[in-house]
Amino acid sequence: MSLERRYGLLLRAYPRRYRRTRGAEILTTLLDGAAPGQTWPHWRDAADLVRGGLRYRIMPPRGAGYLVAAGLSAVLLGVIVAALSATLTWRSVESGDDRRALDGFLAQTGAVGSATSVERLYTVGAWQPESYQQVNVLFDGGRGAGMGDVDRRLTAAGWRVHRLVLGNDVTDSLIADRDGDSVELTFLRDPNGATTTLIVDYDHRVPGRVWQGLLGGLLAGAAAGWLLAAWFLRGIREHRGAGARAGLLVTGLTMLGLELVVLLTMASYLYGGLDGRLTSARLLAMPGYALADSGIWLLLIVGAAVAAATVSRASSDPPQQGEEHRVGTVPVRPELRGGSGAQPG
């Protein structure tokens, strides 16, 4: 293999778009500097090319606006992939038998009666993650336990119990937690005193592996979001035609809409999750559920499609009247165009 060929392979560290306009020139410079008879690239040149290529792939164009856009894209994809990854991990490690866990808890409360409904809670257009359920249980007025009794039973079973003062005479509430599980019990008394309806929100602890899935998804999604944004923004930066600007506008508005959904959902959960049952896993998962369940994810596809089409077209089309042609990021005067696009390797 010749030195030229080996340098060509190293130049593959750079994106194809960059190589198409710069590769032949860099290769010439490298070969100009080679010693007579040299067949292998100097390791410093190799390291320098790889570092330069990776830097070009990773970094968006210079400028605060580009950095903010790449950062927002990283947050958006990070949250979505984290939600997806946490959900898949959770489902893979949980038995899925939330009802049994709930029944076990109810046995500890001394509740009499049967569940009238067992369901997942719905919110912001999406269901809560696993093990978050609502059950109605009837207490028979004469034989069933009251809140004080439930408090004592749970405390004896090792639960840490906090009573809530609600300020009315028909509703009582307490929160208890043990080993990462938490539960909220609301007692609704019949005005006649015949029955008490117990509403249980049982919140199973987050399995340890879910955190690993969450973190892995967050990092992978954020990295992908950053790299995609960097790729897109570089393409726009290097081709400043009207089509590219329109594509940038559509993609930007789409991404901004998605960001708003994510951030507002997280804000609503932060605001509403002050009772201590909100976990970081849920906080990160909710925007993903909200996006997935509400159909807003279609916007993501539209935005991505427009972005890909815009950059692809801008990269392949010759510059039109009024468009600026650039070599990498170096503007080239019109009379110099043509005959310089040899691609190495």
Next chain:
Amino acid sequence: MQEPTFLILTTLATRPLHGYGVIQEVKTLSDGRVTLRAGTLYGALDRLAEDGLVEVEREEAVDGRLRRYYRLTREGTAALEEEVARIRHNADAAASRLREARARFA
């Protein structure tokens, strides 16, 4: 302005140069202290071009190989002059302080 950037602008002050020409001139100007690698050089040229300090002057094909020649723009010349003035001012200030110190301890 970092030293490699300063040296690249300096090499282009008198005449347009292609990439390898810039590398050689930088080595000469710095008495062999600074050796630019191709990846570093073209990263710097990209940034300088974005800032409007250098531009492509012409392209040539020599033995089937592409060479682009770069030159300073008017803004590049002004930026280099400004940097030279800044360095000179700092050097003068440092030399003056050193003379004072020598006089005090003499």
